[in-house]
Amino acid sequence: MERYWNEEIETMSREDMKKLQDERLVKQVRHVYDNVKYYRDLMDEKGVKPEDIKSTDDLCKLPFLSKSDLRDAYPYGLLAKPLSECVRIQSTSGTTGRRVVAFYTQNDIDLWEDCCARAITAAGGTNEDVCQVCYGYGLFTGGPGLNGGSHKVGCLTLPMSSGNTERQITFMRDLGSTILCCTPSYAAYIGETLHDMGFTTDDIKLKAGIFGAEPWTEEMRRSIEKSLGIKAYDIYGLTETSGPGVSFECSEQTGMHINEDHFIPEIINPDTGEVLPDGEVGELVFTSITKEAFPLLRYRTRDLCVLSRKKCSCGRTLIKMSKPKGRSDDMMIIRGVNVFPSQIETVLIEQGYSPNYLIEVDRVNNSDTLDVSVEMNPDQLSDKVKDMQQQERDLAAAIRLMIGISPKVHLVTPKSITRSEGKAVRVIDKRKLHD
Numbered sequence: 001m002e003r004y005w006n007e008e009i010e011t012m013s014r015e016d017m018k019k020l021q022d023e024r025l026v027k028q029v030r031h032v033y034d035n036v037k038y039y040r041d042l043m044d045e046k047g048v049k050p051e052d053i054k055s056t057d058d059l060c061k062l063p064f065l066s067k068s069d070l071r072d073a074y075p076y077g078l079l080a081k082p083l084s085e086c087v088r089i090q091s092t093s094g095t096t097g098r099r100v101v102a103f104y105t106q107n108d109i110d111l112w113e114d115c116c117a118r119a120i121t122a123a124g125g126t127n128e129d130v131c132q133v134c135y136g137y138g139l140f141t142g143g144p145g146l147n148g149g150s151h152k153v154g155c156l157t158l159p160m161s162s163g164n165t166e167r168q169i170t171f172m173r174d175l176g177s178t179i180l181c182c183t184p185s186y187a188a189y190i191g192e193t194l195h196d197m198g199f200t201t202d203d204i205k206l207k208a209g210i211f212g213a214e215p216w217t218e219e220m221r222r223s224i225e226k227s228l229g230i231k232a233y234d235i236y237g238l239t240e241t242s243g244p245g246v247s248f249e250c251s252e253q254t255g256m257h258i259n260e261d262h263f264i265p266e267i268i269n270p271d272t273g274e275v276l277p278d279g280e281v282g283e284l285v286f287t288s289i290t291k292e293a294f295p296l297l298r299y300r301t302r303d304l305c306v307l308s309r310k311k312c313s314c315g316r317t318l319i320k321m322s323k324p325k326g327r328s329d330d331m332m333i334i335r336g337v338n339v340f341p342s343q344i345e346t347v348l349i350e351q352g353y354s355p356n357y358l359i360e361v362d363r364v365n366n367s368d369t370l371d372v373s374v375e376m377n378p379d380q381l382s383d384k385v386k387d388m389q390q391q392e393r394d395l396a397a398a399i400r401l402m403i404g405i406s407p408k409v410h411l412v413t414p415k416s417i418t419r420s421e422g423k424a425v426r427v428i429d430k431r432k433l434h435d
């Protein structure tokens with residue numbers, strides 16, 4: 001039986017949800033206009049007044065906010081509440097440049113943790129569970145968000161943070177952890193370490209994993225599910241919108257339900273800003289309608305995905321977003337062809353290689369080069385150079401079939417690629433260093 005954290009909201013009729021969003025949006029636009037000069041100036045520039053926004057149908061009249069606005073307004077420029085009412089900051093991982101700082105009132109923290117509680121419940125979590133949180137704690141939102149959600153659900157919470165992987169496994173075994181929360185790349189590493197320590201899935205009690213904060217493929221999901229003996233659920237979020245829990249997966253595992261009572265999603269054409277219909281791939285934009293301290297309206301996430309209103313077998317009526325393919329700025333343009341790291345990951349795992357790989361892009365004599373190093377599994381090692389070369393050629397051909405250009409493949413020995421304990425770095429684009 002499907003469990004809900006907040007059944008009323010999660011299974012609300014579309015009509016009622018729209019009504020709720022309309023009310024909250026109108027209030028939020030007024031709050032932002034009155035309290036955030038930076039956004040008021042943007043609205044004035046566009047000639048939009050708060051009274052022009054009467055419902056979600058008017059959302060498209062509002063100006064967008066982008067990461068560069070957040071950087072311009074750093075640190076306090078987008079704050080909508082007096083500091084005396086703010087109780088916390090969190091900050092982005094800085095994956096793509098200068099960090100962004102987000103602010104929370106106590107109410108903001110409560111709502112955020114509530115979103116994470118929905119995710120844990122959708123993954124089957126109850127107060128009988130032992131929830132091991134191995135996302136980083138501190139400025140990064142992963143640890144604090146899932147930690148708070150786990151408390152709300154009433155799980156026994158293990159605030160492990162990331163790193164010290166053998167100790168993670170010792171705790172997991174000794175305390176009988178049933179739910180694991182971390183990045184997918186760290187989950188893969190924990191699985192590998194478990195087996196290296198001589199244990200099998202029979203030696204642990206894990207049943208579910210809640211993994212997110214970075215892109216991961218379906219192939220990666222199956223590989224982690226097998227190595228840890230669990231069902232792996234995706235969770236999505238970003239610091240700017242509070243953190244993990246903006247959307248979460250249910251038992252159907254075909255996309256993540258967006259907590260629409262807090263965040264209104266739109267998909268736009270990233271080049272023109274035009275709003276696209278459900279079902280088309282584009283950049284995801286969020287308007288937070290309940291956040292008090294740092295309420296971003298029409299925030300461009302740069303994440304590319306698709307929205308779907310198809311009925312879900314779990315009973316939730318919340319709209320679903322597909323796994324983000326990656327950020328628009330993760331996309332590599334190699335010899336004029338658009339390539340996502342996730343496409344390469346799909347081929348590697350499908351072909352039986354480990355999920356440990358590194359993609360290097362460079363420019364030599366004005367031509368782009370693509371090198372993919374991937375670790376072999378121990379059973380793929382061969383003494384014969386000829387065999388190895390053939391394997392490399394086969395893998396290069398399979399990647400070419402997927403992305404349209406031919407990489408140079410390097411099969412490397414097991415354990416030679418650095419493991420990730422947080423967000424994995426899979427791509428080194430040396431072209432940027434020459435520019």
Ligand code: ADP
Nearest residue numbers: 092093094095212213214215235236237238239
């Ligand atoms: P940074 O932008 O510095 O990495 P955050 O830690 O706030 O800061 O990361 C948010 C970003 O992480 C999202 O915009 C998205 O690109 C990525 N992300 C988060 N969850 C997922 C997920 N489940 N699948 C794919 N990407 C994700």
Ligand code: ZN
Nearest residue numbers: 250312314316
């Ligand atoms: Zn569902």
